[in-house]
Amino acid sequence: xAVVSQHPSWVIxxxxxxxxxxxxxxDFQATTMFxxxxxxxxxxxxxxxxxxxxxxxxxxxxxxxxxxxNHASLTLxxxxxxxxxxxxxxxxxxxxxxxxxxxxxxxFGPGTRLTVT
Amino acid sequence: GENVEQxxxxxxxxxxxxxxxxxxxxxxxxxxxxxYKQELGKRPQLIIDIRSNVGEKKDQRIAxxxxxxxxxxxxxxxxxxxxxxxxxxxxxxWAYGGSQGNLIFGKGTKLSVKP
Numbered sequence: 001x002a003v004v005s006q007h008p009s010w011v012i013x014x015x016x017x018x019x020x021x022x023x024x025x026x027d028f029q030a031t032t033m034f035x036x037x038x039x040x041x042x043x044x045x046x047x048x049x050x051x052x053x054x055x056x057x058x059x060x061x062x063x064x065x066x067x068x069x070n071h072a073s074l075t076l077x078x079x080x081x082x083x084x085x086x087x088x089x090x091x092x093x094x095x096x097x098x099x100x101x102x103x104x105x106x107x108f109g110p111g112t113r114l115t116v117t
Numbered sequence: 118g119e120n121v122e123q124x125x126x127x128x129x130x131x132x133x134x135x136x137x138x139x140x141x142x143x144x145x146x147x148x149x150x151x152x153y154k155q156e157l158g159k160r161p162q163l164i165i166d167i168r169s170n171v172g173e174k175k176d177q178r179i180a181x182x183x184x185x186x187x188x189x190x191x192x193x194x195x196x197x198x199x200x201x202x203x204x205x206x207x208x209x210x211w212a213y214g215g216s217q218g219n220l221i222f223g224k225g226t227k228l229s230v231k232p
Contacts, residue, residue, distance in 0.1 A: 004160075034219070041227075042224070042225075043206060043222050043223065043224045043225050044161065044206065044222050046219060049219065093160060093161070097217075102212075103149055103168060103212045103217070104149075104210075104212060104217040105151070105163065105166070106151070106163070106220055107163065108153075108160040108161045108162070109160060110159065110160045111158075111159070111160055113158075
């Protein structure tokens with residue numbers, strides 16, 4: 001149990017275009033999902049918290065108009081990188097939260113490697 | 118807010134030896150401490166977690182200890198194997214009454230197990 005999928009696993013796009021990344025919890029419902037960015041050899045940087053049916057909460061310094069998040073159902077959240085630029089190239093990882101024994105646990109998707117040329 | 122410090126940043130051990138990674142946290146309200154293992158280019162995998170109502174938890178070769186007074190917790194891997202080589206992240210959060218704060222991650226420890 002607790003499987004999270006992410007699609008696509010990698011994408012190359014041209015500067016100025018938009019890219020959508022999907023995150024799905026396959027065997028549990030996730031009212032809350034998270035989007036992280038990870039630079040090489042660095043830790044996970046939380047970008048935003050996505051709550052089903054409401055607006056996402058963005059961390060300080062993350063542009064909400066550039067990184068659009070939609071959490072349309074209990075099993076799907078999407079991240080759209082709008083007008084992508086080379087500096088947006090990174091590894092994006094989503095995670096979904098489920099409750100077990102009264103405490104939330106987070107499970108991560110496999111990540112999406114974005115390269116903007 | 119919560120701050121999690123993790124040490125060491127890199128750790129190299131011989132196969133069969135033990136490895137210990139330590140984390141400290143700042144928020145005394147934190148009561149949930151998971152550990153994740155991330156292999157190169159892959160997702161972080163939850164390998165073990167501990168809640169503040171226990172001091173130690175074991176799962177085969179992996180154990181985690183928690184000292185609430187000192188606000189630190191540690192990951193212990195015994196009889197290390199080459200496949201244990203990865204980056205390990207500790208994290209901390211609080212969870213009370215159906216609500217939970219966001220996980221705050223340490224910066225990671227790159228463990229290398231030499232055959």
